Amino acid sequence: MENMGTSLERIKNDIENLSKFNSTPEKGCTRFSYTREDQEVKEYLIQIMKKLGLKIIVDGIGNVSGRLEGKEPNLPAIMIGSHLDTVLYGGKYDGVVGIVAGLELIRVIIENDVALNHPVQLMVFAEEEGSNFGVPTAGSKAFTGQLKLEDIKRLKNARGESYYDVLKRKGLDPDSIDKGIVNPKSIKAMLELHIEQSVLLERNQLSIGVVKGVAGIKAYSIELVGLSNHAGATPMNLRTDPMVAAGQIISAIPAIVKENGLSSSVATVGRIECVPNIFNAIPHSVKFTVDIRDVDNRAMDNISQAVKAYVNKVSANNNLTFKIEKIAVSSGVLLSEKITDLIEEVVKEKNIPYCRMNSGAVHDAAIIASITDVGMIFIPSKDGRSHVPEEYTPYENIKEGCDVLLEAVLRIDKL
Ligand SMILES: [Zn+2]
Structure with missing residues (x-):
């Protein structure tokens, strides 16, 4: 043989x-x-x-x-x-x-x-x-x-x-x-x-x-809601802008993964939608997805908790409301x-x-x-x-x- x-x-x-x-x-x-x-x-x-x-x-x-x-x-x-x-x-x-x-x-x-x-x-x-x-x-x-x-x-x-x-x-x-x-x-x-x-x-x-x-997956849809207004007439200090907050959250995700996850953990923002999505208005709302994956379920949990906490903090600092919805879950x-x-x-x-x-x-x-x-x-x-x-x-x-x-x-x- x-x-x-x-x-x-x-x-x-x-x-x-x-x-x-x-x-x-x-x-x-x-x-x-x-x-x-x-x-x-x-x-x-x-x-x-x-x-x-x-x-x-x-x-x-x-x-x-x-x-x-x-x-x-x-x-x-x-x-x-x-x-x-x-x-x-x-x-x-x-x-x-x-x-x-x-x-x-x-x-x-x-x-x-x-x-x-x-x-x-x-x-x-x-x-x-x-x-x-x-x-x-x-x-x-x-x-x-x-x-x-x-x-x-x-x-x-x-x-x-x-x-x-x-x-x-x-x-x-x-x-x-x-x-x-x-x-x-x-x-x-x-x-x-x-x-x-x-x-x-x-x-x-x-x-x-x-x-x-x-690897398992935990994926969320996160929506930040502010106040849509004129892009020219609204002074910077009078804005409630969900796009700025979304940018802050999205760019923080690699650091959140590093601090709360393992070397095997990954997270991705793959989709973003903006309303009304026109160049000359401060957006009313911005919705994006966060897809978190790892073999280790605890690491996925820790990262998603940290993402949620950060969304909460950034929204509060910017006078925004937010909604987080689970869109996919499977265990590692x-x-x-x-x-x-x-x-x-x-x-x-x-x-x-x-x-x-x-x-x-x-x-x-x-x-x-x-x-x-x-x-x-x-x-x-x-x-x-x-x-x-x-x-x-x-x-x-x-x-x-x-x-x-x-x-x-x-x-x-x-x-
Ligand atoms: Zn296959």
């Missing part, structure tokens, strides 16, 4: 073939869940999995699983999962790499007659990007019972169609969603191979990132130490330059971590670019990631 490894040629073919299911071939790769391209790519993959003898299940939200039985069918499965949906004008590696890795690993296990004790289950999670209904990782959330039938009935896409109706129209059975919730005892561990989507590996000339944790997730150590051991033995790191982006693996031991493996993204047509990871790096994943599965099987 020493020389057993994945095939670069097959990995390359799979990725190229899957990327042909694309609704914007003129620009990058676009494949939203529940579109024709999504349906066709899944049918294509299901055909390949069937030929390999896998047992296929499609659940109520459109998650696809292909299962290779082990020697002991009653043992819990080792799950390999990721997604095939993309953002608008995205790339062809985000998500796809993890699915292709799982497929290739199953091929290698079959052609080498490796008799695993545990079943291996390849999972294609639906709607990871949240492109349709604004809920990222919807498929893995439904799989773990965090997204229920009542949520599916309430959520609507941009055309006003409910998630429930879209699933029905696509021939899926949304009423079975709650019944399809996985029994945590049926999964031994879950692994996800994913592109890094940042620059840390490339900058440090590393080939593998052993992921320790996945620490992955399984046992699995992370096992992956690190594999990488070290293979003499692959690596580091332990956190993921700033959310992944299906972080959702599955609520029910079982999860490990994640990152491979480099060229120039750190992702969710754009330029997204690229060399096939050699992908193969290396696949080989690490394969070896990790073989070792988890022995645990």
Whole structure:
């Protein structure tokens, strides 16, 4: 078994073939869940999995699983999962790499007659990007019972169609969603191979990132309200100007993060709106977002408390009123130490330059971590670019990631 490894040629073919299911071939790769391209790519993959003898299940939200039985069918499965949906004008590696890795690993296990004790289950999670209904990782959330039938009935896409109706129209059975919730005892561990989507590996000339944790998010919308007035006729000392206060708060955010967070903490003001937004009037109100992320939930809490306190202080000093609304919350997730150590051991033995790191982006693996031991493996993204047509990871790096994943599965099987 020493020389057993994945095939670069097959990995390359799979990725190229899957990327042909694309609704914007003129620009990058676009494949939203529940579109024709999504349906066709899944049918294509299901055909390949069937030929390999896998047992296929499609659940109520459109998650696809292909299962290779082990020697002991009653043992819990080792799950390999990721997604095939993309953002608008995205790339062809985000998500796809993890699915292709799982497929290739199953091929290698079959052609080498490796008799695993545990079943291996390849999972294609639906709607990871949240492109349709604004809920990222919807498929893995439904799989773990965090997204229920009542949520599916309430959520609507941009055309006003409910998630429930879209699933029905696509021939899926949304009423079975709650019944399809996985029994945590049926999964031994879950692994996800994913592109890094940042620059840390490339900058440090590393080939593998052993992921320790996945960052959570706390995002707020902050509105400061003052008094709109003539830009020429109002003396500086008689103004109640929310723009000046917004500028003061926004420029203080890096210092607030530094004082109250950890080195892993980040915060971003990505959106700003001003009313009436004309050049010759002092604004009536300014509304902006603050997006705070960290693996460490306490650090996120401390930063958001400090931001709120500062908004309060600056508003009081400037005679403004303010409103703070929560717009997104998810907890930071620490992955399984046992699995992370096992992956690190594999990488070290293979003499692959690596580091332990956190993921700033959310992944299906972080959702599955609520029910079982999860490990994640990152491979480099060229120039750190992702969710754009330029997204690229060399096939050699992908193969290396696949080989690490394969070896990790073989070792988890022995645990
Ligand atoms: Zn992804």
